[in-house]
Amino acid sequence: MKAIVCFSGGKDSTALVLWAKENLPEFTTVFCDTGWEVSITNAYVEEVNQALGLGVITLRSQKYENGFVDLCVLKGRAPSAKARFCTEALKVRPMIDWLKTLDDEVTVYQGIRADESESRSRMLPRQWSDDYDAWIERPLLSWTAEQCFALAAKWGIKPNPLYLLGAKRVGCFPCVMVNMGELKAYLKGPLAGELKDRLRSLEKLVAHNFFEPTYIPARFCTGFDVKSQKPFPWCDDVFRYLESVDENQLPMFPARSCMSVYNLCE
Numbered sequence: 001m002k003a004i005v006c007f008s009g010g011k012d013s014t015a016l017v018l019w020a021k022e023n024l025p026e027f028t029t030v031f032c033d034t035g036w037e038v039s040i041t042n043a044y045v046e047e048v049n050q051a052l053g054l055g056v057i058t059l060r061s062q063k064y065e066n067g068f069v070d071l072c073v074l075k076g077r078a079p080s081a082k083a084r085f086c087t088e089a090l091k092v093r094p095m096i097d098w099l100k101t102l103d104d105e106v107t108v109y110q111g112i113r114a115d116e117s118e119s120r121s122r123m124l125p126r127q128w129s130d131d132y133d134a135w136i137e138r139p140l141l142s143w144t145a146e147q148c149f150a151l152a153a154k155w156g157i158k159p160n161p162l163y164l165l166g167a168k169r170v171g172c173f174p175c176v177m178v179n180m181g182e183l184k185a186y187l188k189g190p191l192a193g194e195l196k197d198r199l200r201s202l203e204k205l206v207a208h209n210f211f212e213p214t215y216i217p218a219r220f221c222t223g224f225d226v227k228s229q230k231p232f233p234w235c236d237d238v239f240r241y242l243e244s245v246d247e248n249q250l251p252m253f254p255a256r257s258c259m260s261v262y263n264l265c266e
Contacts, residue, residue, distance in 0.1 A: 002106040003027035004099070004134075007056060009037070009045040009160055010170045012140060015148035016111030018155050019139055021052065027109070029054040030098070034090040035067020038173035038191065044160045051157065059094040068172065069202060077208045079176045086176065092131070099132055107135045113148075114141050165189045173198070176210075184242045199235040209234055216241045 005020045005027045007013045020027045031045055049056040064070040071089050072078050079086040099106060108129070114121040125141050128134075140148065149159060162170045166185020169175060174183065174195065186195050199210050209223055213232040220241045221231035233241075 002102060002104045003109060004106050005029050005109045006095075006111065007031050007045065007048075007054070008111075008171050009041045009048070010111075011145060011148045011152070011159060011163065012111035012113055012116075012143075014048060014111075014157060014160070015143070015151045016109060016140055017048065017052065017054065018151050018157065020109060021155075023139070024109075029056045030059055030095065031056050032059045032091040032094050033067065034086065034172055035060070035064075035069065036086075036090075036172040038162065038194065040161050040191075041170055041173070048157060052155075057098075059098050061090050061094050062097060063093075064089060069205065072202060072206045072208075077206065078202065078210045080212050081177060084176065086172070096131060099134065105134070106132075107137055108132055109137045109139065111140050112138045113143050113145070115144065165191060180215075180242060181247070183238070184247060187239060187242055196235070196239060203235055211235065211238050 003020070003024050003026065005017055005024075007017050007029050008031065017029060020029075029049075033042075045056065048054070061067060061071075064074070067090055068086060071086060075085065095108075099108075112120055112123060114123065123138060123141065125138050127136055129136050152159060160167075160170045162173075166182055166189065168179070168182050169177075173191075174186065186192060203210055209232050211233050213221075213225070213228075213230060216233050216238055218231045221233040221237050223232040223234050223237070224230075225232055
């Protein structure tokens with residue numbers, strides 16, 4: 001029986017790897033590269049890999065050679081909250097394809113926590129997956145974010161630097177689920193230029209907006225969809241809007257003592 005531990009460079013998967021170091025006699029660590037991670041996260045994955053001697057195996061989509069960008073081009077649009085086809089195509093499918101190459105039964109360990117979302121709160125600590133043809137274990141399901149950071153601190157592993165720049169979640173940059181508070185924090189930090197260039201390039205290549213039509217108030221949108229007869233924002237509309245409003249005016253931007261959502265800089 002092989003133990004496969006999923007690692008993304010975020011706080012939960014980092015805690016999962018450390019949990020595995022403490023609880024599993026041996027395991028294989030797998031990182032699914034979507035091609036949309038920021039360089040900071042890629043560097044962090046390698047840093048943890050070297051520090052813990054994980055021998056991380058990196059998986060990529062066989063269908064979308066350049067990951068997220070190719071996926072958007074072939075779909076003719078970016079994913080959205082209601083159509084998150086990116087996770088299936090760039091994380092789930094590459095994992096399934098790789099698992100099929102193994103000549104042993106496996107258990108897949110996921111760093112999922114129940115308090116992250118309503119859907120995750122309904123997940124079980126252990127269940128069979130027909131798609132993976134394997135048992136799925138979620139040993140951190142009842143953990144808090146604070147417990148994840150505490151375990152990393154115990155091992156002397158620093159958090160992914162993105163958390164100090166205002167990220168609530170790390171991985172794709174930006175995730176299609178990014179809220180306005182997180183995005184404004186990015187636009188105020190050292191990654192602003194990279195973020196803007198990345199989204200402008202994607203929208204130009206795909207000829208489609210990245211953000212959902214209702215992401216910002218309609219009066220700030222310069223795009224217009226002829227079919228629906230409704231306005232939509234191009235990424236530059238979103239940038240201008242967020243740079244012009246005060247943080248306290250934004251939804252999902254709770255008061256905190258520093259840039260970190262988790263107050264890591266206290």
